[in-house]
Amino acid sequence: MPERITDPKHPEGLTTSQKDLAIQLIDIHAVKFGDFRLKLHEQHPDAPLSPIYIDLRMLRRDPKAKGYAVEEYALLVRFIKFDLLADVPTAATPLVSSLSDRLGVGMITPRTDSKGHGTGAKIDGLLPKDVGKKAILIDDLITRADSKIEAVDVLRAQGLKVEDVVVLIDREQGGKEQLEQKGLKLHSVFTMQQLLNFYRRVEIISETQYQDTVQRIQQLNSFLGVT
Secondary structure (H helix, E strand, O other): OOOOOEOOOOOOOOEHHHHHHHHHHHHOOOEEEEEEOOHHHHOOOOOOOEEEEEOHHHHHHOHHHHHHHHHHHHHHHOOOOOOEEEEOOOOOHHHHHHHHHHHOOOEEEEOOOOOOOOOOOOEEOOOHHHOOOEEEEEOOEEOOOHHHHHHHHHHHHOOOEEEEEEEEEEOOOOHHHHHHHOOOEEEEEEEHHHHHHHHHHOOOOOHHHHHHHHHHHHHHHHHHOOO
16 A cells, blocks of 8 residues: 655655655646636636646546555545445546445445436435445545535435545635535545645646646636635
């Protein structure tokens, strides 16, 4: 299993295994720099474009990178008390499925769409005996928290307890604060700033690109009212 030891040579506060995963995210083209529309642009079409796009669906393409991501999730949740893992479909689904196997913990999937056939279940995989159990909700990343809150509402409506949301990357664009308003605590393997600081230090991006990216993220956050 990857080491969980903070490397003193990494002023970003990343562990050795986090550093390895951060590099693999670049290698598999899961992190891209340019001009991108995000899901938040559906509600805010006039918002500035994002200078960075993170597509963690690429992890399913590379077993090694996916394995490192799953291990980081496992390390992150080890101090959280829970009975079940719940995914936000579909980006996180293969990651949570592997994590379920890794931990030997059951996985359920809240449905935010309407199922018009079969049992019409609101949560895939839920058993009657699961009512009252505690689930942690897992997604790939968080920008705004709308999709997470929607999933949590489904889980809670079916009698499950949900207090924690776990992601690989927190883009630090208001999602954490939205979750807190719902009584939810966010746990993330990386923050956006940690990744950017690391990529600058190891010269994956230049100082100029770093400064431009940070400035544009700040402009986007200002538009969204994120402090």
